[in-house]
Amino acid sequence: MFCFQCQEAAKGTGCTIKGVCGKTPEVAGIQDSLMYFMKGLSIYANIARENGLEDDSTNKLIMDGLFMTITNANFDKQRFVEKLDEGFIIRTKLLQILDNKGIKFDKKTLHESATWNASSQSEYEKKAMEVGILQLNKNEDIRSLRELLTYGIKGIAAYAEHALNLGEKKNEIFAFMQKGLEATTNDNLSVDELTGLVLECGKYGVEVMALLDKANTSAYGNPEITKVNIGVRNNPAILISGHDLRDMEDLLEQTKDTGVDVYTHSEMLPANYYPAFKKYNHFVGNYGNAWWKQKEEFESFNGPILFTTNCIVPPMKNASYKDRIYTTGSSGLEGAIHIPNRTEGGKKDFSEIIEHAKKCASPTEIEKGEIIGGFAHNQVIQLADKIVEAVKTGAIRKFFVMAGCDGRMKDRDYYTEFAEKLPKDTVILTAGCAKYRYNKLPLGDINGIPRVLDAGQCNDSYSLAVIALKLKEVFELNDINELPIAYNIAWYEQKAVIVLLALLYLGVKNIHLGPTLPAFLSPNVANVLVNNFGIAGITTVDEDMKIFLN
Secondary structure (H helix, E strand, C coil): CCECCCCCCHHHCCECCCCCCCCCHHHHHHHHHHHHHHHHHHHHHHHHHHCCCCCHHHHHHHHHHHHHCCCCCECCHHHHHHHHHHHHHHHHHHHHHHHHCCCCCCHHHCCHHHHCCCCCHHHHHHHHCCCCHHHHCCCHHHHHHHHHHHHHHHHHHHHHHHHHHCCCCCHHHHHHHHHHHHHCCCCCCCHHHHHHHHHHHHHHHHHHHHHHHHHHHHHHCCCCCEEEECCCCCCCEEEEECCCHHHHHHHHHHHCCCCCEEEECHHHHHHHHCHHHHHCCCEEEECCCCHHHHHHHHHHHCCCEEECCCCCCCCCCCCCCHHHEEEECCCECCCCEEECCCCCCCCCCCHHHHHHHHCCCCCCCCCCCEEEECCCHHHHHHCHHHHHHHHHHCCCCEEEECCECCCCCHHHHHHHHHHHHCCCCEEEEECCHHHHHCCCCCCCEECCEECEEECCCHHHHHHHHHHHHHHHHHCCCCCHHHCCEEEEEECCCHHHHHHHHHHHHCCCCCCEEECCCCCCCCHHHHHHHHHHHCCECCCCHHHHHHHHHC
């Protein structure tokens, strides 16, 4: 195996024996085969689109497949086998549609990914030996740009799936994902052309995050300032993790009046900020911290855990909670019960996990108190006058965007120390699970404005961009980079990649990215990002503080 798509790539270069995330070589291989197949399917989808045909089944298959291959999303090899089986059926139907419409093309001129045929797990596994990242891309810079584009597209797919679950979609977004995937098979594209596609990916990153924001707020209202309980009650409970708010709604509705409480975990914390979910009396609050601490915290939760998306850490063989894990959507874990997708117009059936919860002890309390959040763009814009006044009077000197992901590496303590050492006249704007490094620190407020403003999930980094653009307008500036805002972002996986590309598309420069720069960036590609956009890594807190506050 070879995988270097996440921040924890072994030795800073790539995982070759087993993924640091827990991914086995067998799962890595079948994922490579699925990615290869989807590139070929994208070629046919693009031919269909050029002839005025949009195939919903193809769009969904590619979106789901991309999401399944994101870091920490799915560790169940059989699910990938089934996705490939489904993909070949969909490809056959699409080819039949093209034939029926009289759309002609020469298969001999197509990339081999479009003509590859297989019908069994053994054939999928055999193909994996030929289509790994290093086998397909020999030129380091081309490989780097292709993978940067691919990982951005994976992030787009994740957000597009959440939006689609709430009935929102844009075919232009599916079209770009497929255009980008096909481009990674084209050996005639230059470095400049691939760089252009990477920047175009950022454009669609902005579009898909705006689409998801519309989907979430239309369904559940605009997030509002909320104090979230982090203690527990004496009832059996379900812990819901991941990102999918539609799953949250279905679970809350089905647990109503059952005696089973619901708690959010990690990236699901922002569900507490939405008005629509506050009507549920059995929705208690948030339990625990960022995803990587789940091995200890799931032991003490005592009840079943529902993963709606990525951020799974495969449990140890002797873990007491191993049999309490459920997955749904694009997530998967070998040995866990997988809850099937909802039928069109219906709800997911969570009855099995609810009955399981009733037989479990209530959660063991691991902390008490409250944390505050709900500072998405609608809420912050309502505070705009207060914020502008604080900036004009000097009460707020600077904003620090510290959005992104958390992770296991010890050097991520940097972000806690950075937050602690920030001057008292600065404010942190955050989104994603990076906030768990500092959202429980007693950092105080400035004239009633909390010094940590949590916009929500990683996709809500869109909110931070909207806030910045609004401030640019209010202060009548020509360039977003003239604002008193610095960017010190932590990353872990591919959704953070599309957030970064979206910020670059919006013109944001001088972003510091850590705790390490991506392993998939070749030296030449990294230099392009440094020279054109001012991308930089992190050093020490004290040294970086001097740079940011200069």
